[in-house]
Amino acid sequence: MSLEYTSSEMMSVTAARALENGMTCFVGIGLPSEAANLARLTHAPEVVLIYESGTLQTKPDILPLSIGDGELCESALTTVAVPEMFRYWLQGGKVDVGFLGTAQIDRFANLNTTLIGDYKAPKVRLPGGGGAPEIATNAGEVFITLKHSKRAFVKDVDFVTTLGFGRDGKGRDNVPNIGKGPTRVITDLCVMKPDPETKELVVVSLHPGVTREEVIDATGWDIRFAEQLESTPEPSENELTILRELKARTERAHAGE
């Protein structure tokens, strides 16, 4: 039996599966938040979700629109001040994985959420760094999820808001007290991991039905594929049902006042 699902759903389910039960995860808003909560509602009931608004171990029933929705506080174990969140919980080394989205990512998994073009005369001004620069360096490792496109996957980001492995892949070498950095990138087409040596992103798994050509066309550099290229497991019926219910609940809640 083959299930019907969208590439977005495939991305969310794959991203969710990256989280192991019991991990502490510092969650970015949007796709990471969707994936992290799906993980919590499926295979990882004891995953600990932390949002930068200060909400520790939160269990929202609907996805937050903002990083500080009331739902996050009401369902949290406790809520701390934002300086404490960044100092004790993130910088203090209590976070296993930072889960981030981005506007632009390059071959060394550097993230740009600052701007497109030149800093002094931007073509497009993006929201900026937010929590990402320190999440990416203080968390044990980093998962990144975003839609695959040539605009997003560029050879070199216009601006390194947030360190992946630096413009030469060596940005974490010999830096004390720094996390492993991005260990996987989950898109709607595939899963990528950094090459253990060069730190360049390599496709390790293609989603069902996706071709190498599609990935190549959607990537702004000469993307490499792992020798043992895998096929990403399909979503289960249970995962899809729970994801769809979560999104439906969320939509209903946000449509109201």
Place this chain on the structure above:
Amino acid sequence: MSLEYTSSEMMSVTAARALENGMTCFVGIGLPSEAANLARLTHAPEVVLIYESGTLQTKPDILPLSIGDGELCESALTTVAVPEMFRYWLQGGKVDVGFLGTAQIDRFANLNTTLIGDYKAPKVRLPGGGGAPEIATNAGEVFITLKHSKRAFVKDVDFVTTLGFGRDGKGRDNVPNIGKGPTRVITDLCVMKPDPETKELVVVSLHPGVTREEVIDATGWDIRFAEQLESTPEPSENELTILRELKARTERAHAGE
């Protein structure tokens, strides 16, 4: 009509009167605590008392034995963590006056609560600095209260735990972001203030019935007296009654388990 009172009572009442209504006061345990609470229960009902245990704006009904008695927390506006107390409230400049006791004090109002003798081979080991070193520099000004004796009032302290005006009287000169330092010392014999120029302590007021000779005999340096030497006003009946009730309540409470 002349009231009967002890020299200790005279000291407490005089120390209490130094606090103005509405001041925020960082309170040391022991004599300062007694004086500060007497002030609150008499002429200064809105004096704000802060103890280093994190209790903000506390109104204990009995005097605490320790700096962190339950009474302090139960009667406080709120209780914060100790790092916050020292960072936001003291170092953050929210304290008008630090009220301190001491074991030794010298002519420049430097305080020693560390040891008598040499640091490596002390004759008497005292408890140490506690909150005093930073209370004395971060509070707007400092009041000091202790019993007058030649052992306590020495020409040069054995160890400067806490800055008065330094070993030469110039310890606060050109230091940025520092309080005025000790502005008065209240003993069971007299009130002293630093000379505006040299910062050496000068007796400005003698308690009723106390002679210059008594002060000279109880002071370990060649103590000076102000030209306009005043006589400290006597305690009022109301002050004595309230002080005695406070001490009686405290004794009863501490005698129990």
Place this chain on the structure above:
Amino acid sequence: MAEFLSLHDAVARYVQDGATVAMEGFTHLIPFAAGHEVIWQKKRDLTLIRMTPDIIYDQMIGAGCAKKVIFSWGGNPGVGSLHRLRDAVEKGWPCKIEILEHSHAAMACAFEAGAAGLPLAVFRGYIGSELPSVNDQIKFIECPFTGERLAAVPSVRPDVSIIHAQRADRQGNVLVEGIVGVQKEAVLAAKHSIVTVEEIVDDLNAHPNACVIPSWAISAVAVAEKGALPSYTHGYYGRSNRFYKEWDAIARDRDTFTQWLDENVYRKEEKR
């Protein structure tokens, strides 16, 4: 002791043209009523500090109150861009504004350091980021014990901070509850502070370790019922996610924005 003032009088007294102003509230408890009062009083040349400028600064920037914005994430949460901020930065409408941008960790630590009376915040940050190349206020120091290179930023010390909170008692002590963000830090770091509250009560009924800001650490308390809408007040009313989404269309265009401002701030405030 905090003085009880009308919001009008509090803003008139403490928000001066050219001042450095922090209006905080991390998604929750954003002081919109105070922001509208600042717009209505046509304050100008403000340096606006906020971790997340949000709609409140988008409105103030569009209304011409700002000459500079210091921030760490400038978007409409979950929706998209802040169009008025972008129009000011990119095209100088209604006036040119300067921006200085940080990361959240830097600003959170800078507020903490401001509350702590320190000139700088030290933290492990900005490693490998290019933000230090466009923000000359980011420096690095060496730990004298370990030799580790750590980031340093100046502390935040606003002329005036404005926050919204649930309630004050009759002495002016304020209870903040829920997502408390950097609000207490903003108040303690500032020379002056205004707190708007939903209501004044006899007793805060706060638990022993509640986030209570004492009256003597606040300049003015002003009642502003629903003063955080379209943001929310935990225990009082929810966030208008709908308005946050609608704002995108309103703010996208100078004319619709101007009309909105006219109808919802200038004329509404005049009716008071």
Place this chain on the structure above:
Amino acid sequence: MAEFLSLHDAVARYVQDGATVAMEGFTHLIPFAAGHEVIWQKKRDLTLIRMTPDIIYDQMIGAGCAKKVIFSWGGNPGVGSLHRLRDAVEKGWPCKIEILEHSHAAMACAFEAGAAGLPLAVFRGYIGSELPSVNDQIKFIECPFTGERLAAVPSVRPDVSIIHAQRADRQGNVLVEGIVGVQKEAVLAAKHSIVTVEEIVDDLNAHPNACVIPSWAISAVAVAEKGALPSYTHGYYGRSNRFYKEWDAIARDRDTFTQWLDENVYRKEEKR
């Protein structure tokens, strides 16, 4: 996730001879039961960190557990000296101990910095004090923005921290309430941590901003009813001021101390 262990097993597993140990509780919630367990298990050569050594470290020092004490105020609060601490420092009984002393502000900031994962704490302190002349761990740095000279001390990073708290839920999340001191910081700053609690409950019933330490930030939770006596537990029982006063006579003399230790720790614990 915290493991529920007996106090015996928790101490046996996490407190190793030679370890750096912080047992915190600022007058309130001092973990006496855990201290007695450490004595009973005859742990040796510990570096003991505590802002206020209090009776708990006086007992541990007298029992020969310590080789070094790091502290900022070493007295019996409201009573007088810690005679066992003094006897060890001045006369080397029962063994020589080294002391390293700070101010409260320094240690509070050092715990904060430890919790924050930093190698150092920076604060405005030790101005004009002679403590830096006897403590080589106190240094000064220059603010790169203002040039101000500020104090720096290494952060506190214990091998194990032990605190006492009101209660844990069945997942091992812990509520601390009242005078919270540096307890949360001590736990977060340490490699391992033991929390003793008065009781285990189904629901902590905590308010939104309560001081709750999540289970996953704690190594072990152990039930120790009345585990803070003669210190106290807010909401459970009061401080035995009487015992604090009585301790002065007990501790003044080596023989009475040894007898007290024998009767109240060694033999009492054996009966378990």
